[in-house]
Amino acid sequence: MKHTIRPLVRPFALAALLSLTLPCAAMAWDGFDTESGHLVEIDVDAVPMRGEIVDVFDCDTKETATLMVDAVKNNARTVELTVRESDTGRTRILVMEAR
Numbered sequence: 761m762k763h764t765i766r767p768l769v770r771p772f773a774l775a776a777l778l779s780l781t782l783p784c785a786a787m788a789w790d791g792f793d794t795e796s797g798h799l800v801e802i803d804v805d806a807v808p809m810r811g812e813i814v815d816v817f818d819c820d821t822k823e824t825a826t827l828m829v830d831a832v833k834n835n836a837r838t839v840e841l842t843v844r845e846s847d848t849g850r851t852r853i854l855v856m857e858a859r
Contacts, residue, residue: 791838791856793818800854807832807839807859814843816854827852834858 788801799819808814808829817824827843830851841854 789856791854794853794855
């Protein structure tokens with residue numbers, strides 16, 4: 761009896777460990793920067809509104825930038841975010857997956 765229960769514990773333990781790591785990865789919102797063509801990720805729970813500050817991670821350069829959302833345009837399959845860098849005033853357009 762002891763040997764029949766033990767093999768069942770391993771898959772459940774593995775599933776429990778994976779469930780702890782997967783929610784962090786699932787929270788990232790994927791898209792790309794139209795100017796550079798780089799893939800970007802934003803850690804937000806919902807589509808940001810105008811005036812909100814977001815942290816944008818550039819997957820190619822491995823750098824994170826804190827940007828202000830100037831405009832949000834929802835399309836059928838994407839969400840276009842116009843964001844502004846606070847130090848330079850430069851604007852960028854990020855095309856994100858629709859939510």
